Amino acid sequence: MQRKASARWQGSAQDGSGTLTTQSGTLADVPFTFKARFGDARGTNPEELIAVAHAGCFSMALSFALGNAGHAPESIATEAALTLEKQETGFAITAIHLVTRAKVPGIDAATFHRIAEGAKAGCPVSKVLNAKITLDASLVA
Numbered sequence: 001m002q003r004k005a006s007a008r009w010q011g012s013a014q015d016g017s018g019t020l021t022t023q024s025g026t027l028a029d030v031p032f033t034f035k036a037r038f039g040d041a042r043g044t045n046p047e048e049l050i051a052v053a054h055a056g057c058f059s060m061a062l063s064f065a066l067g068n069a070g071h072a073p074e075s076i077a078t079e080a081a082l083t084l085e086k087q088e089t090g091f092a093i094t095a096i097h098l099v100t101r102a103k104v105p106g107i108d109a110a111t112f113h114r115i116a117e118g119a120k121a122g123c124p125v126s127k128v129l130n131a132k133i134t135l136d137a138s139l140v141a
Helices: 034-038 046-068 109-122 124-128
Strands: 005-010 017-022 030-033 075-087 090-103 132-139
Touching: 030 034, 046 075, 046 090, 046 109, 046 124, 090 109, 109 124, 109 132
Parallel strands: 090 132
Antiparallel strands: 005 017, 017 030, 075 090
């Protein structure tokens, strides 16, 4: 399986602008700029897209792992907070903190945490990231 996306950029890094497009068409010429990436301007940025990809990948991996363990979830909500830091060699994604809240009937907290940690390690997006990944996972009623 292969997935594709493309980016176009025009102009200088700080004054230029670009667009992002995905193969599925979900993103089609979505604008991104320096100010959207490093400030509060409207538009998206690569780090935000990595964070949402990680939240989605983890949520699906957790659902799959819970189902395989006989604990079908009713709902899973995950937020990913990505840390981008300036280093000597430039900027780097150094950490992602996942916060997930799940409604899973009939499971105890210890089993849920064990399965959630396994999903964090097994998620394909987790595997591609060279960053510290932490997880705050809890059950909700």
